[in-house]
Amino acid sequence: MLSRRSFLILSGVIGGGLLGGLGRLDEVFAKGLKKQKWPWPYEKLNPEKTAEIAYNEWYRIFCGGAVIRSIFSQLAEKIGEPYASFPVDAFIIQEGGLAGWGTVCGSLNGAAVVANCICGPRILGLEAGHIITTNLMDWYANTTLPVYKPKNPKANKERIIQTTSNSPLCHISVGKWMKASGYALASPERRDRCARVAASVAYQLVLMLNAWKDGKLDEEVKWTPASDFGINAQQNCLECHGSNVPEAPKLKK
Amino acid sequence: MLSRRSFLILSGVIGGGLLGGLGRLDEVFAKGLKKQKWPWPYEKLNPEKTAEIAYNEWYRIFCGGAVIRSIFSQLAEKIGEPYASFPVDAFIIQEGGLAGWGTVCGSLNGAAVVANCICGPRILGLEAGHIITTNLMDWYANTTLPVYKPKNPKANKERIIQTTSNSPLCHISVGKWMKASGYALASPERRDRCARVAASVAYQLVLMLNAWKDGKLDEEVKWTPASDFGINAQQNCLECHGSNVPEAPKLKK
Numbered sequence: 001m002l003s004r005r006s007f008l009i010l011s012g013v014i015g016g017g018l019l020g021g022l023g024r025l026d027e028v029f030a031k032g033l034k035k036q037k038w039p040w041p042y043e044k045l046n047p048e049k050t051a052e053i054a055y056n057e058w059y060r061i062f063c064g065g066a067v068i069r070s071i072f073s074q075l076a077e078k079i080g081e082p083y084a085s086f087p088v089d090a091f092i093i094q095e096g097g098l099a100g101w102g103t104v105c106g107s108l109n110g111a112a113v114v115a116n117c118i119c120g121p122r123i124l125g126l127e128a129g130h131i132i133t134t135n136l137m138d139w140y141a142n143t144t145l146p147v148y149k150p151k152n153p154k155a156n157k158e159r160i161i162q163t164t165s166n167s168p169l170c171h172i173s174v175g176k177w178m179k180a181s182g183y184a185l186a187s188p189e190r191r192d193r194c195a196r197v198a199a200s201v202a203y204q205l206v207l208m209l210n211a212w213k214d215g216k217l218d219e220e221v222k223w224t225p226a227s228d229f230g231i232n233a234q235q236n237c238l239e240c241h242g243s244n245v246p247e248a249p250k251l252k253k
Numbered sequence: 254m255l256s257r258r259s260f261l262i263l264s265g266v267i268g269g270g271l272l273g274g275l276g277r278l279d280e281v282f283a284k285g286l287k288k289q290k291w292p293w294p295y296e297k298l299n300p301e302k303t304a305e306i307a308y309n310e311w312y313r314i315f316c317g318g319a320v321i322r323s324i325f326s327q328l329a330e331k332i333g334e335p336y337a338s339f340p341v342d343a344f345i346i347q348e349g350g351l352a353g354w355g356t357v358c359g360s361l362n363g364a365a366v367v368a369n370c371i372c373g374p375r376i377l378g379l380e381a382g383h384i385i386t387t388n389l390m391d392w393y394a395n396t397t398l399p400v401y402k403p404k405n406p407k408a409n410k411e412r413i414i415q416t417t418s419n420s421p422l423c424h425i426s427v428g429k430w431m432k433a434s435g436y437a438l439a440s441p442e443r444r445d446r447c448a449r450v451a452a453s454v455a456y457q458l459v460l461m462l463n464a465w466k467d468g469k470l471d472e473e474v475k476w477t478p479a480s481d482f483g484i485n486a487q488q489n490c491l492e493c494h495g496s497n498v499p500e501a502p503k504l505k506k
Contacts, residue, residue: 031326032326032327032329032330032331032333032337033322033325033336033337033339033341036343038343061374061376065374072286073284073286074285076284076285076286076287077284078285080285082338082340083286084286084287085335085338086286086340087335089289089374089377090370090374091366091369091374092369092375092376093366093368094365098361098362098386098390099365099383099386099387099390100387100485101387101421101476101478101485101486102478102484102485102486102487103356103357103422104350104354109357109362112346112347112351113343113344113346115346116343116346120343121314121318121342121343121344123313123314123342124342129343129346130346130352133346133351133352137351168351168354168356170485171484171485171487174484175484175501178484178501179499181502182502184483184501184502184503184504184505185479185483185484185485185501186483186504187502187504225353226349226439230438230439231424231427231431232349232354232355232423232424232427233424234355234356240492242495246428246432248428248431248437249432249437249440252437
């Protein structure tokens with residue numbers, strides 16, 4: 001099931017491209033880059049402790065950096081390298097859907113870095129990182145967020161509006177929440193919401209990494225647009241295209 | 254101008270959140286994470302050589318990984334650490350708009366990693382990485398791509414269709430090209446197109462990094478949606494919203 005679905009993702013995205021690459025790994029590592037030992041060493045983490053770190057770190061380095069640091073800082077303490085030298089704070093750039101452009105939610109972009117550094121790149125036949133990333137994006141798009149309640153929320157102390165984005169995009173996720181709540185982007189309530197979303201993603205990511213460590217990761221890929229629709233896409237086609245969803249060109253036999 | 258615009262970006266995205274974070278850097282580095290020396294050492298690169306590496310690497314690790322490796326592998330050879338230990342291949346996950354979801358183009362997502370590792374995170378007052386990232390996204394959205402012609406293209410040897418995405422999103426960028434060219438996602442022509450886009454982004458990124466190294470980086474931020482429109486957003490509002498573009502909630506004074 002895994003290899004079948006993985007092949008579908010693969011074939012949809014790049015056709016046979018990967019095959020040509022596998023043999024060239026040595027040439028790659030012959031350059032200045034050191035060969036990585038994948039998967040990186042991993043010890044199961046406490047999802048609630050991780051979420052608390054992510055919530056508080058959001059106020060320093062925002063969504064992507066907060067998710068990465070919530071996990072890598074704990075593993076750097078428990079294990080050391082290669083986590084200790086990872087340039088976590090540079091990933092502040094993932095904020096606001098990458099430099100504020102509203103593209104992919106930084107919490108997901110950061111989670112993708114974490115999952116694929118720890119589990120390794122699928123180019124080496126290590127597919128858990130790809131599966132965790134795509135299924136975490138599916139979970140994010142279809143979950144009423146935020147789900148994690150911090151011990152000491154900085155706002156929305158009584159209650160918080162929760163919304164479902166049906167999309168992994170920052171602009172759509174935060175936009176639907178702002179519309180439902182009436183709070184501005186720069187409001188303490190919106191900032192607390194995004195910090196809770198980062199914490200919720202970090203919590204869910206740790207659940208998936210712990211399951212992977214235990215050999216119990218659900219390997220069914222939940223969303224395969226390239227193979228199913230012939231284009232890399234989200235799930236909410238009608239939201240942007242309306243009733244007129246274009247059909248992707250077919251491969252000429 | 255720079256600090257003014259940077260403050261606008263900042264205030265729009267997080268209000269005063271950063272100020273509370275600056276004092277906590279030591280606490281952060283007191284954990285297992287090693288303190289990074291930013292900016293990372295940089296030597297000016299040849300944009301054409303870099304683009305050629307990115308084009309060929311696309312066929313191994315796709316857009317994001319190809320852009321990162323095209324620059325970090327050269328700097329690992331010239332300088333060594335911290336480039337040599339960077340887990341480049343894990344960034345294969347940026348393919349197809351992050352795991353094939355069609356969100357931000359992986360070439361831009363990879364370029365963001367490169368620019369912010371080299372120039373450093375703006376949390377430390379190092380703003381070049383953020384400026385390069387956002388202005389590269391603006392360049393990408395408003396440029397007829399691909400612009401770089403590889404020495405030995407694997408397809409589209411006679412000529413290649415070029416399109417302007419008006420967006421940093423993979424789905425929109427590749428979708429407009431597929432519509433204009435009629436080529437399928439899995440076709441050799443589409444794959445060559447995306448490899449050329451990665452090469453074009455790597456070329457442009459090196460031009461910006463070299464300008465930064467020479468103290469000649471254009472520091473005017475080209476797109477400031479958070480401060481101008483009250484939400485993290487792209488430039489093509491009408492394309493998804495039609496004539497009914499919602500207004501973001503205002504901050505309650």
